[in-house]
Amino acid sequence: GDSVTQMEGPVTLSEEAFLTINCTYTATGYPSLFWYVQYPGEGLQLLLKATKADDKGSNKGFEATYRKETTSFHLEKGSVQVSDSAVYFCALHGSSNTGKLIFGQGTTLQVKP
Amino acid sequence: GAGVSQSPSNKVTEKGKDVELRCDPISGHTALYWYRQSLGQGLEFLIYFQGNSAPDKSGLPSDRFSAERTGGSVSTLTIQRTQQEDSAVYLCASSPVAGGKWNEQFFGPGTRLTVL
Numbered sequence: 001g002d003s004v005t006q007m008e009g010p011v012t013l014s015e016e017a018f019l020t021i022n023c024t025y026t027a028t029g030y031p032s033l034f035w036y037v038q039y040p041g042e043g044l045q046l047l048l049k050a051t052k053a054d055d056k057g058s059n060k061g062f063e064a065t066y067r068k069e070t071t072s073f074h075l076e077k078g079s080v081q082v083s084d085s086a087v088y089f090c091a092l093h094g095s096s097n098t099g100k101l102i103f104g105q106g107t108t109l110q111v112k113p
Numbered sequence: 114g115a116g117v118s119q120s121p122s123n124k125v126t127e128k129g130k131d132v133e134l135r136c137d138p139i140s141g142h143t144a145l146y147w148y149r150q151s152l153g154q155g156l157e158f159l160i161y162f163q164g165n166s167a168p169d170k171s172g173l174p175s176d177r178f179s180a181e182r183t184g185g186s187v188s189t190l191t192i193q194r195t196q197q198e199d200s201a202v203y204l205c206a207s208s209p210v211a212g213g214k215w216n217e218q219f220f221g222p223g224t225r226l227t228v229l
Contacts, residue, residue, distance in 0.1 A: 036220075042222070043116075043117075043204070043220045043221055043222045043223060044204065044206075044220035045220070046217045046218070049217070089156060091156075096169065098161045098163075098168065098169045099144060099146075099161070099208060099216060099218070100146060100158045100161050100169060100172075101146075101148075101156075101158065101218065102158070103148075103155055103156035103157075104155070105155040106155060106156070
């Protein structure tokens with residue numbers, strides 16, 4: 001079945017450091033891919049998405065490129081801020097036609113000043 | 114406008130009791146989803162509603178779990194005879210169009226359930 005694998009956390013970085021959170025997936029067909037973020041005490045929010053191969057999603061300085069050849073959707077940011085501290089979830093809309101999301105385990109990011 | 118709301122925000126119950134969790138989706142959203150977030154299991158899909166019907170219940174972990182949606186709006190997730198392994202944060206999400214692969218799901222703040 002469809003699945004998503006994320007790098008384990010926590011990830012601890014200093015402010016202005018470069019961020020990469022790895023995400024790979026297993027799915028039939030051409031799933032849509034998402035990154036959701038959960039800030040402390042808040043609900044899940046969509047950060048960015050990509051719906052077909054080679055698409056790049058971007059938002060708030062974060063980027064991720066849909067790579068079908070490597071079945072990956074790694075999240076990157078060039079210069080993180082303390083306010084980026086949160087839990088990041090990679091997800092896909094799988095082969096079902098219900099729109100349900102399949103999530104990775106989540107990666108906790110802590111950015112220190 | 115108003116987002117997805119859930120109640121209660123926290124629920125502590127004793128093993129064996131029944132609990133009801135409520136979700137108010139964004140007005141006009143036809144698709145509604147329940148997920149569970151627990152330590153060690155991550156975020157798991159439970160059930161999907163299209164209007165008032167549930168074409169996908171594949172994520173419900175046992176027959177102690179059930180859900181309904183009325184008037185194409187409010188949904189209630191019921192857990193009967195709660196067990197300690199049911200302790201988790203239960204998340205509700207809604208989406209404007211049923212089943213669309215590209216539609217964003219808007220999540221509520223969740224209900225934290227603790228079974229003692």
